[in-house]
Amino acid sequence: MIDARAAVLLEAGAHPVLSDVAIRPPVADELLVRIDAVGICHTDVSVAARWPQRRTPMVFGHEGAGTVTATGPDATLSAGQRVVLTFASCGHCPYCAAHQPAYCVHSTDLNMRGDGGGETSALRLDGRPVAGGFFGQSSHATYALTRQRNAVPIGDDLDPALAAPLGCSVQTGVGTVLNALAARPEQSVVVFGAGAVGLSAVMGARVAGCRTIVAVDPVASRRDLAAEFGATATVDPADSAADVTAALTELTGGGAHAAVDTTAVPDVLMTALTVLRPRGTLALLGLGAPVAPLPVGLIMGKGLTVRGVVEGDSEPHTLIPHLAALTRSGELPLHRLVTTYAFEDFGAAWSAATTGAVIKPVLVTAS
16 A cells, blocks of 8 residues: 545535545556646535535545556556546547547546445545545545546646646636637637636637637636736626626627636526627536526527537547647746645645635645
8 A cells, every 4th residue: 555645525514634545556557646736626626515424535636747656557658657637538438439538428427426435445544445536536635546548648847736737627628619619710709707717718719819809707816817818808797787798799799709608607608698699609617506597599599509518528638738738838828827835735725726715726745
């Protein structure tokens, strides 16, 4: 067993706390990865808040970046390689075979439910099984056990704190614009919500060369950051809905070709649909409200497309190296997105993620 530190959810409704754990060695195609940096995503916080007591203790974390230290006999990566950890997929279902792993038929089991925490769990706390395998990694720890399919080699020259968010939030935002929307230079894109995913979508629209990029967020500092990242205009939704709709329609020259919603707030979704031009597309990335009214007449009459997007429609082994290259070149200025915390300051970083005090908290280990 390998000794490690991990943020462990011990009781339902509580916050994870740092604890000493043990991890079994890798088997088959598994990798043991020393986590050099790991992000805290809104998904970690929201899932932990509703995690049931019967499935504790549990370790979350799904934006890990680190160094392979040991491998199972079937792995082809080697110790010493630097990797970004990303979402899990089976590799065998029709969607994985079609290079659409974000829609793997086993995605919920592999990503959201973890390994169940039974006797086969890879983690132990004082000899007791600990549930892990969150997004195939449970990387809120100094070491993580993952399958090779979850690990994307990125080379040695990228700061792990900048590499970590590539595995989820940046992949989701940038990938939505480049993959799901296939945005083109002559098009206009409106992004609702300027958190880590929304700001990544803004950066993705700039990379795509979109002529008009509008960010909508109530926080002035986030609107300013969106402008720095490439938004050609920003809008404060604190204005009345009619004023926001009118402003967005004018800014996009009669309506946006595409809108990206990261909020799942019903009123915001209605605004997003209203400001689309005929044949426009709304990409849904948020998981706020579980149900929202559907304006059938508006959607049908304008020929709109409304579609959900998971992980930016990404094939991670293709997109993440591209994102890493864009980060190295400065086209993705992720250093302005990330706030780093020492791993031992996990509690402060978790609180910052919960309150939204920072956009992308990233834990950095002593290694």
